[in-house]
Structure formats: C-alpha cells, structure tokens
Amino acid sequence: MVFRRFGERIVCYARRKSPWVLHLDTGGCNGCAIETFAVLTPRYDIERFGGLSKANPRHSDVLIISGAVTKKIESRLGRIYDQTPEPKVVLAVGSCAISKGVFHDSYNISGPLDRIMPVDVYVPGCPPKPEAILQGLIKALDVWREKYRI
Amino acid sequence: MIFEILIYPGFVFLVLASMIYYGILRKVAARMQSRIGPPIWQPILDFIKLVGKEDLNPEQAKAGFTFWPFIAITSVLIAGLLTPIAGIVPLSFTGDIVVLIYFLAFGSLAVYLSGFSSSNPYGVVGSMRGLIQMIGYEFPFIVSILVPVVAAGILSPFLINTLQVHYGWFGFTFPFAAIAYFVSILAKVEVPPFHTPGAHQEIVSGYSTEYTGTRLAMIELAHMIKLFVLISLGIALFFGGSADILMFIVKSLVLLFIITLARVLVARFRIDQILKFTWFFGFVALIDLVRVVLIL
Amino acid sequence: MRLTGEALKNVFKRPFTQKYPKVKPIIPEGLRGRVEHDKNKCIYCGMCDKYCPSGAIEVEVGRAWRYDMGRCLFCSQCEEVCKYMVRKNAITMVMDFEHAERKKSRLITIHKKPKPEK
Amino acid sequence: MKEEKKMEKVKEERVTYSLPIGPQHPMYVEAENLNVYLDGETIVDVDINVGYLHRGIEELMQRRNYLQNIYLSERICGICSGIHSMTYCQCIENLLDVNIPERAKYIRTMVLELERLHSHFLFLGVVGYEIGMDTAFMYAWKDREFSMDMLEQVSGNRVNYAMPTVGGVRRDVPNHIIPSMLKKLNHLEKRTEYYRKVFLRDRTIIARTRGLGILPKKDVERFSIVGPVARASGLKIDVRRDTPYLKYDDLDWKVIVEKAEDSQSRVMVKVLEIFQSIKILRQCLKKLPSLDREIKTKVPLVIPKAEAIAITEAPRGELVYYAMSNGTDRPERMRIRTPSFVNIIYSLPIILKEQQLADLPAIVASIDPCFSCTDRMTLIDTKSGEKKTVDETYLKKLGERRLK
C-alpha cells in the first residue's frame, strides 16, 4: 500500500516533468500556431521543462489546440483526442479556440473547442505571447497534480 | 554472478547508464542549439511517465504488436551483458562477439518488426526504411568489427579490450575500420544523418507511430541502450580499451560528444544516399581487413 | 557541416533562453496586454461594442458593460474609439500578458453602471 | 484525351499505396491534407485536399464595418498579417480616394519589411526543420526573435500588429527606439550573411535541395505563379517594382532573381531578399525622424458607392484586394486573391512528380506553403483559368487608375 502510493507519486512527478506536446491548428489564422512553434525554439525552449514536440497524438500528453474549429476538421479533432492516451491535458490557445474569436459568426465554424473536448486551461490572447503559452502549460501541469493524484 | 548480471555492471546499471548518457546527449545538443535543454536525468523521467501511461491497442494491429518491443529490449540487454564496460563483462564465453553482433542486429530487427505489426502506413514505411538502412549499415559494422578480431585472433571483446590496454589503440593501427565503425554507430542508433526510419517530418514517428505507454517506453529504452552498448563496444575494440571506470567515462563521453555533434550538424539523408554512404564506408573498412589478412 | 563552429561556440556560451517563469521578460512599451475598464468614467454609450471586431465587448446601453477576454483580439480598437470618438478615456490597455485560466468564466468582466450618489 | 487516359492507367498500375499526410502531421503546423500516391518511395501523384481552415472570411467581411474589417483581414493569416491589413486599408483608401500622410507611408513600409524579415527567417527555419536539421531551425528562429522584438517594439504585439487603420497608421514610431532597431538590423545582417553561406555551401543541405523540385519557367508563366517562387524560376516580377505602392519607388532596392528553378534557388531568393529588406528598413529609419508627425488623415466611415482594388507584394507573392462599397459603413463585396493559393495548388503537383517521398517535406517547404489564406478560397472554380486572366487585367487597369 505504502509502496503503491510512493510509486504513484513518482509517476505523477515524472509526468509533470515530461510533458510531450502535440500542437494542432484547427482553423485559426496561424498566429497561435506560429507562437506555439516558437515555444520550441531557443528563446523559450520548452525542453527545459522536459517537453518535446511530438506531433503524434499517441505519444503526447499535452494537446495544445489553437484556432476556431472548422466543420471539416471537427471529426478529426475528436479522433485525435481519442488517440491520445490518458492522462492528458488540453490547452485552448488563443481567443479562437476559447470562444471562436473574430470568426464567431462564421458559417463554417463549429467550435469553440470546449464543445468538442474538455479543456483544462484557457490561454487568451490573439495570439498569446509564447511566455503566456508557457504559463498556460505550467498551469496545466498543476492540473495534473490535482486530477491524478490519489 | 547474480549481482553482476542484475546490478553492476548488469541490467540495472545498463539501463540507468544508457538513460543518463542519452540525457547528456540531449543536454549537450540543446546547448549547441543555444538552449538550456532538459536536465540530464530527463530520459528517466520520460521512461517512468511512459510506463505510467495508458496502453492503447489499435484495431488493425497484428499479432506481435505487444511482444516485439519487449523482445527488442531483451536482446539489446543481453548484448549489453556481453560487452565489456569499464573492463568488466558479466557474461563471457568464447565466440561471444558473434553472438553480440546477432543480438544487436536482432534488437533492431525486433523494433522494425514491431513497426510492421502495427499495420499503420507510417509504421510500415518506417520499418521498411529501417530494414533497407540495416542492409546499409550491417556491412560496415561487421567488417569493421572483424578487423580487430582478426588482428588479435580472439573472439572475446573482453580480451581485445585487455589487449588494447596493454598494446595500444587499434583505432590508430586501423583508422579506416574505426571510422567505419563510428559511422555504423550513427546509423544503428538512427542519429542524424541516419534518422530516416523515424523521420518526423515525413512519416510522423516511423515504426513507433502506433505505440503508447509501456511498449513505447521499451522501444525508446532499447534505442538508448543500443547507443550505450555500441559506445562501450567501440571503446573495447578500437579506442584503447578501458581498464578502469575513469578511463571509460572519459573515452565514452568524448565519443558521445562527437555523436552529439553529428546529431546537431547534419541534415537527414535520403534512403538511397544512406546506402551509398554506408557502403562506401564498408569498403573503406575492407581496406583495413585486407591489410590485416595480408600482414598475418 | 557548416554549422560546426557556431555549435561548438554555443556550448560554452550562455544559452539564449529566457528563464521565463523565474525571470519576467522585458516588455516593450506599449504592449497591448488586456483591456481595463474604468466603470466610473464610462458612460455606457455602447460605441466600443459597435466597433469591437470580435464582439468581445457587449454593452447594455446605459446599464452595464461586459468584457470577455477569451474573445478579445487585443487590438485596442475599443481604446481608440473610447478615447477619440466618445472622448471618455474609460478603456486602457494594460501591459500584462499572463492570463491563462482554468475556468472560462474567470475571463469575463462585468461592470454595472454605478448608482449615482445623491 | 487519349494520352491522358493512358497516363491515368499507367499511374494506376504504378501506385502501390497512398499515404495521407495531414490534416494533423508534423510537416506543417497547419491542418491540411495531402494524399500522396507512391510507387515504393517514389511519388507518382499528389492530391491536395484543402478546406480544413476555411473560415468564410470574405462573407464575414460583408457583415462588419470598415474598421472592424481591418482586424478581420489581419486574421486571414498570422504570418503575413501585416500585409493583409495594409492592403485592406489601401483598398479602402482607394475606394475613398484619400492620400495618407507621408509618415504613415514610411511606417507602413517599415512594418511590411519587418514582416518580410520575420517571415523569411521563419521560412529558413522551416526548411531546416523539414530536411531534418533541427539546428538550422533553432538558429533561424533564434534570430527571428530579433525581428519579432522589433515588431513588438513598433506595434505592441508580436503577431497581428494592428498597425494600419483606414487613413494612416495607429501608432507612431518614437525616435528613441530607432538606435536600438538599427543595432538589431546590423546583427541580423551579419546573421543573414552566415545563413547565406550555410544554405549555399553546406553539403548535407545541398544534397537535399539542389536540383530537386524543379519548377520550369514555362510552367510558372502558364499557371501565373507569383512571388519568390516565380522569381526563383527566373521570372522577374515583383509588385513592389511593377506597380509601386507606399514608398517603394522612392527607396533604393532591387528585385532578386535566381535562375536555377530548384528548391535551393527558392531558398536563396528568400535569403537575398532579407538583405534587401534590411536595406529598405535602414532607409526608412533614417528618413523617419525628419518627417512631419502627422500619422493619420481623417476619413469618413460611411463610404459612397464605388469599386477599388489594391495590389501588394506579400512575403510570398502578389496579394490582391478588391472592394465594392454600397453607401453604408459595410462593404458590399470583398474579394481577396492570395499568393499561396496559386503557388500551392498549381506548383505542388509539378514539383513533386517523380520525386522521393523523403524529399517531399523539403520540396514542399521550399515553396513555403501556408494554408491559412489558401483555404479562404476553396470554393472558387479553379478550372476557369481563362476567365481569371481576363479578370486580372481588368482589375489591374482599375487598380492603376486608383493607384495613380
């Protein structure tokens, strides 16, 4: 029992120290996509938190989703969510993903993101600065601690 | 004996050391790219995390999807037991260098078979590329290993190691073979320019595309152990051998640094370019082999 | 292999990375961070609502002002409108950027028109 | 026709399997779908399936007023957002027939060139990334941060600058930031020289770019491909020189043309254009302090019935905005023709044919695909090539009248 708890703690710690991210743009302006990409680069360097960009839903733990969800990509998005193994967190980056942003009255948008999948952290901004995305990520990792610690 | 096989320099040591080495590689690579990079124990954290994750079974997966990763890790671990690390080999018998070559090759093969068994198009393409690449690198690998073996006239890497410690570096006597061996290390552990089977930008994650959780952890770990084993084998066969831990650490870190440089500095080869490149080095190594045979 | 020199130099140089959560980045002057609304200066005329490109601001004319940061584009059009068209200066852009929240509702600000003091 | 049928049949026989790339794929950040038909590792054909990012922007524009549309047009795309909003504003100014202050012109030119800088550095990084050389990606994006810093300094945001407004610009560039910007430009120039050498000489990069993805000049002309992609095939077109807007005819710079028609020349065009951008920026910054402080002319927000067009050179080629007003504060019709659409739809099948799958990312990256603005127009009938040319000359005539 004690060992089990201890083991769980270690796994939980490791999880928070090794977030592999998947980023997907679901029909925004690309601005958030670029800023999320910038998070990988030397100035922001997500790898110092152990993060890696995996681009493969089966390998990732954190889904960073930007863009107002278009009708065409909606079903794909659901599939990507299902393909990601538990435990996972979802970050909605940018006002498009949070509430459809400028595209709120468009005919081809079926978002916002939280209609399609549960979202854990909202990062407003259009686009948010890379620092803000990092802050969102750090917050999301704290979500983990609460959600999966027994 | 049990202690040697399980703890030092056996399984546990192998696993931890290879993870740390891989972590150092990642850290140094990050520094070369002007980033801070992960802590050097990052692969351990990754491994624990992956083990604690959900295992997804794709519908289209074929038989073997579950066990190939474990076979891969087992065979590279056994290969590790046959390799002299800092002058100690937990398992040693005559003829073990041949067995070692087979186990290393089988470790790679099992990884590629796991890609085939996942039936994912990316996985299949990745594995196919892996197999083609294998045709490329096994040739220089085997030829270059044969050079010190024939020169010393013994099959045990442990004895070659000791021989080198006393009589000087085989790397100096047979520079071509040493270079070919180094190139085949790069190809075997899929460090750039040979990271074609897992080419991120073309085929997502190659053979490991469908893998999650523990099985993915096994594939990644097999990869790291392979790197460590090949470095130690290289030291034992070419780079002066290692009688004590300090010498081993220094030599292996220098080798690791050069591998990191390759990882950072070059672009990916196409599969046909890989074949040309590796076979070129295979023939380069043959020069040394011919020399050895003629001299003897 | 042309990058060799640069890579080797970088190993011994300080990394370019900002240590973000510990060290806050230098923010250039005039960064458009977030809309701040002064409920006493505002006359609840609804001009900012009319010109907001994304509908992040909704004004119940004469009664209440509602701002949804999750929809805002941080374009400062509302600031401009309030400043130059209405001449009230009730909206300013604040220079902070760390807005990540766990609950969507926390991104919304609602200001009711204060009761006139007698 | 018979020939085509035969081709079709040959193709069918050769294709051993098809590989879907996207909509979620590491090759590009945007969601897009390429269906690649392969014979072993050789590409036989590609199908491009766009539309994942379609947001109906032109329709949305008809429902918003002219000021709101600035920010909407900016969000057609986050990479060259500046050029979109500037062209939009220019188009509306043409509708109104107003002239903007000199200082505003300089500031707009400056922001556009800064954007070209950041966009080209981004491109260099992406090419490095696609050929499997992460370090080149890291270095290019590290230096890109300097241009992002400048943009942030000037406009207050890193992406989506919200700089122009109808009748001028919204923010002034204060004199005290000019020295620090010049310093950053010097640094960038040094770095660009370095990248020029790297992309020209590095053996592994050459192996993956030189002689690959050939786009012949005659195909460029036939499909009216624009921008750096066309210039890399030896066609000397640049809207900045052909129909100058803003201050481009007063400034000293030149059009970069490369003749090799392959991936590497497309990269080199962009590298050399960075030098030109830096040159233009220096001239702007030098000129700026001596100009009048006025940055905006007053414009009415209700626009009488008219039609207008604006043509500009986006980092990736010619961008056309067409607007029609109807006497209210909303446009009756907006139409946008973006560079990436032609560049992607027409050139991808040509340059990918008979190449290796392993070269696909590098080749695709070399035409700098970005789908945000492409997807806005997936409903257009692409077959009516003839009609389009007619349209264009007509529009050009209209535009020249307006631009004069």
Ligand code: SF4
């Ligand atoms: S939130 Fe803004 S920057 Fe991000 S994708 Fe949407 S429109 Fe673009």
Ligand code: SF4
């Ligand atoms: S325009 Fe200014 S005064 Fe009018 S409602 Fe908006 S904030 Fe208040």
Ligand code: SF4
């Ligand atoms: S900053 Fe722009 S989007 Fe945000 S509330 Fe103001 S006008 Fe609306």
Ligand code: SF4
């Ligand atoms: S005077 Fe100004 S604030 Fe008042 S209603 Fe007219 S436009 Fe609005």
Ligand code: SF4
């Ligand atoms: S491109 Fe045409 S169909 Fe598509 S949104 Fe615009 S107006 Fe509508």
Ligand code: SF4
């Ligand atoms: S050409 Fe590319 S970068 Fe420019 S607006 Fe279009 S999608 Fe964006």
Ligand code: SF4
């Ligand atoms: S072409 Fe017609 S059917 Fe198709 S999307 Fe447009 S309006 Fe709908």
Ligand code: SF4
């Ligand atoms: S060219 Fe023809 S089909 Fe295309 S937008 Fe114009 S009128 Fe419509």
